[in-house]
Amino acid sequence: MSGQTLYDKIWQTHLVSGDDESALIYIDRHIIHEVTSAQAFEGLKLAGRPVWRSDSVLATPDHQVPTTDREKGKAGFVDKLALLQVSTLDDNCDEHQIAYFKLQDHRQGIVHVVGPEQGASLPGMTIVCGDSHTSTHGAFATLAQGIGTSEVEHVLATQCLQQKKCKNMRIRVEGQLQFGVTAKDLILHIIALLGTAGGTGYAIEYAGSTIQSLSMEGRLTVCNMTIEAGARSGLIAYDQVTEDYLRGCPYAPKGELWQQAVKYWRSLVSDSDAKFDKELVIRAEDIQPQVSWGTKPDQVVPVTSTVPPLTAAKDAVQRSDWQRAMQYMALSEGEAMTALKLDQVFIGSCTNGRIEDIRAVAKVVKGKQVAPSIKRAMVVPGSGLVKQQAEAEGLDKIITAAGLEWRYAGCSMCNAMNPDSLASGERCASTSNRNFEGRQGQGGRTHLVSPAMAAAAAIAGHFVDIRQVELASLGGEL
Amino acid sequence: MAAFISHQGLVAPMDRANVDTDAIMPKQYLKCIFKTGYGGWAFDDWRYLDSGDVEIDVNSRRPNPDFELNQPAYQGASILLARENFGCGSSREHAVWGIRDMGFRVIIATSFADIFYNNCFNNGILAISLTAEQIERLFGLAELGLRLTVDLDQTVIVLPDGEYMRFNIEPKRREKMLQGLDNVATTLLQREVIRIFEGQHKATHPYYFLTLR
Numbered sequence: 001m002s003g004q005t006l007y008d009k010i011w012q013t014h015l016v017s018g019d020d021e022s023a024l025i026y027i028d029r030h031i032i033h034e035v036t037s038a039q040a041f042e043g044l045k046l047a048g049r050p051v052w053r054s055d056s057v058l059a060t061p062d063h064q065v066p067t068t069d070r071e072k073g074k075a076g077f078v079d080k081l082a083l084l085q086v087s088t089l090d091d092n093c094d095e096h097q098i099a100y101f102k103l104q105d106h107r108q109g110i111v112h113v114v115g116p117e118q119g120a121s122l123p124g125m126t127i128v129c130g131d132s133h134t135s136t137h138g139a140f141a142t143l144a145q146g147i148g149t150s151e152v153e154h155v156l157a158t159q160c161l162q163q164k165k166c167k168n169m170r171i172r173v174e175g176q177l178q179f180g181v182t183a184k185d186l187i188l189h190i191i192a193l194l195g196t197a198g199g200t201g202y203a204i205e206y207a208g209s210t211i212q213s214l215s216m217e218g219r220l221t222v223c224n225m226t227i228e229a230g231a232r233s234g235l236i237a238y239d240q241v242t243e244d245y246l247r248g249c250p251y252a253p254k255g256e257l258w259q260q261a262v263k264y265w266r267s268l269v270s271d272s273d274a275k276f277d278k279e280l281v282i283r284a285e286d287i288q289p290q291v292s293w294g295t296k297p298d299q300v301v302p303v304t305s306t307v308p309p310l311t312a313a314k315d316a317v318q319r320s321d322w323q324r325a326m327q328y329m330a331l332s333e334g335e336a337m338t339a340l341k342l343d344q345v346f347i348g349s350c351t352n353g354r355i356e357d358i359r360a361v362a363k364v365v366k367g368k369q370v371a372p373s374i375k376r377a378m379v380v381p382g383s384g385l386v387k388q389q390a391e392a393e394g395l396d397k398i399i400t401a402a403g404l405e406w407r408y409a410g411c412s413m414c415n416a417m418n419p420d421s422l423a424s425g426e427r428c429a430s431t432s433n434r435n436f437e438g439r440q441g442q443g444g445r446t447h448l449v450s451p452a453m454a455a456a457a458a459i460a461g462h463f464v465d466i467r468q469v470e471l472a473s474l475g476g477e478l
Numbered sequence: 479m480a481a482f483i484s485h486q487g488l489v490a491p492m493d494r495a496n497v498d499t500d501a502i503m504p505k506q507y508l509k510c511i512f513k514t515g516y517g518g519w520a521f522d523d524w525r526y527l528d529s530g531d532v533e534i535d536v537n538s539r540r541p542n543p544d545f546e547l548n549q550p551a552y553q554g555a556s557i558l559l560a561r562e563n564f565g566c567g568s569s570r571e572h573a574v575w576g577i578r579d580m581g582f583r584v585i586i587a588t589s590f591a592d593i594f595y596n597n598c599f600n601n602g603i604l605a606i607s608l609t610a611e612q613i614e615r616l617f618g619l620a621e622l623g624l625r626l627t628v629d630l631d632q633t634v635i636v637l638p639d640g641e642y643m644r645f646n647i648e649p650k651r652r653e654k655m656l657q658g659l660d661n662v663a664t665t666l667l668q669r670e671v672i673r674i675f676e677g678q679h680k681a682t683h684p685y686y687f688l689t690l691r
């Protein structure tokens with residue numbers, strides 16, 4: 001018998017009953033937020049069911065919280081419905097005694113930033129959240145996946161998920177990334193190769209020397225966007241980087257328990273003879289800074305390139321998809337990405353709202369000014385702790401001095417459920433993960449890029465090749 | 479949940495690939511805390527000429543005459559026909575609630591995104607994937623007005639001329655749908671099995687059971 005993949009191991013460890021076709025798997029960690037939990041708690045109440053294990057749940061509001069006026073607390077909400085939803089989460093967490101980082105808690109933030117930084121997402125765990133970007137947590141060698149509200153209710157009630165086992169895919173990235181090319185460019189490049197459905201039905205393990213050399217933040221960015229290639233889960237093997245990051249995190253085990261955990265965690269790698277159903281090898285040197293041109297996360301080109309010609313589409317269905325995307329984005333084939341004039345810049349989200357991302361932005365904008373043609377450029381930290389850390393390093397000062405706004409933590413304009421949004425027709429450089437029609441505001445046009453690329457675009461007023469930009473020496477990587 | 483054995487209805491074709499859940503149910507409607515009543519908002523940005531919000535009465539908005547599902551020929555349709563990767567993107571179950579509340583019981587597509595596919599079954603919607611050729615054929619027929627019988631018991635789709643297309647579905651899913659079983663209730667039948675597993679899991683991996691504060 002051949003060895004096991006990392007995914008196989010975690011699956012096996014959590015298999016309660018059933019077989020690969022139809023299994024019941026045990027869930028160790030359940031993270032909830034305001035948007036997809038209300039109906040689940042309501043369902044429990046109607047059926048008279050308790051929460052199975054409330055100490056496995058961690059909650060925080062993120063999707064609709066305002067990113068200004070946080071000192072006003074709930075009075076800072078302009079949207080009554082958003083307020084009601086956050087208050088409903090407050091009530092549900094109180095009632096079921098769920099650990100909860102409320103709006104004004106300094107630990108509040110985007111679920112996928114908060115879980116990792118608290119050490120609530122531990123290697124080898126099964127993790128779910130009613131949000132598709134739960135794949136993020138796989139960077140810690142976890143089996144993490146997004147679920148719908150009915151499944152949220154199911155996990156609250158049973159601590160289990162009904163599921164069919166995924167197939168295994170491994171994407172090996174080897175070599176060194178060029179200067180200015182980040183984890184974000186790497187994952188955009190991968191999605192462009194796979195297509196938005198290329199990963200459907202698979203758990204994707206990212207491996208190879210390039211992945212191993214990424215920081216924890218970079219790995220989180222890569223796993224985060226796994227869902228954009230159609231796969232529910234992305235994983236990265238446990239190693240020293242994982243261990244160093246977790247040591248001392250608030251919810252990580254301590255003392256003897258830490259020793260015991262680490263001993264087990266070190267086994268969380270795919271066996272050398274493990275079989276993958278699909279393998280892909282990518283050379284890091286081939287990857288350029290990326291920009292998305294269309295309305296799907298696989299419609300991506302190098303910044304030095306152009307909107308693709310329709311003749312390059314693989315079939316009629318894709319051609320009409322591209323045509324629709326060009327029309328929505330107000331672009332034509334052959335247009336250079338660097339010629340696109342921008343209206344707004346958004347830096348933040350669960351993809352790129354961590355401290356390293358903010359540092360990269362500060363490096364690019366230090367001593368410069370946002371172009372006058374940019375209506376608004378904002379930096380939204382992924383959590384209250386990221387905000388604190390950035391302020392302790394003085395990054396907020398550099399950022400605001402350059403003319404960018406510095407906000408409170410939340411999802412913000414990643415999905416524009418709060419007041420931060422694009423007006424119809426506005427073009428935006430965004431470090432988020434989805435460029436779908438209307439994602440950042442009805443009629444808004446989103447281009448996905450790395451934090452450094454977004455920052456450079458804010459200064460220039462249009463996209464520029466980050467490799468040509470002079471950076472301030474603040475230490476660390478881009 | 480109501481049992482689903484077989485269903486007969488009119489097909490509405492939506493000739494687009496990669497229809498994402500942001501398009502199916504735009505963000506402003508995710509603010510609601512109820513589980514039904516989303517039918518008027520499904521495909522909102524495509525379906526109406528003017529923009530919408532929770533407080534705006536959909537009847538006061540102008541339908542977009544170019545949107546496929548607004549065509550008079552497809553009114554009353556209960557089977558939605560689409561292309562590859564239907565329901566990609568956000569996990570929002572509101573997307574399925576919208577399609578369900580619009581009156582659809584079946585979605586037939588070349589392929590579905592994983593989370594959306596699960597969400598369908600959790601709401602009594604039968605999601606069926608067929609080959610690209612079969613889908614192409616159905617699109618051709620749907621233009622002229624197509625009524626299909628979808629028989630879950632026999633796992634076939636019956637065309638008006640009596641010809642049929644067989645479809646695949648995981649046996650457990652089919653079983654649950656045929657009987658209209660509630661997932662949570664079904665899982666709780668294994669309560670003791672889960673408890674025993676949990677006890678062993680805690681003994682082996684105590685660090686996963688630290689209480690969060």
Ligand code: SF4
Pocket residue numbers: 062063110111112131133349350351410411414415432433
């Ligand atoms: S930042 Fe964006 S993608 Fe991430 S959880 Fe929030 S809305 Fe979803």
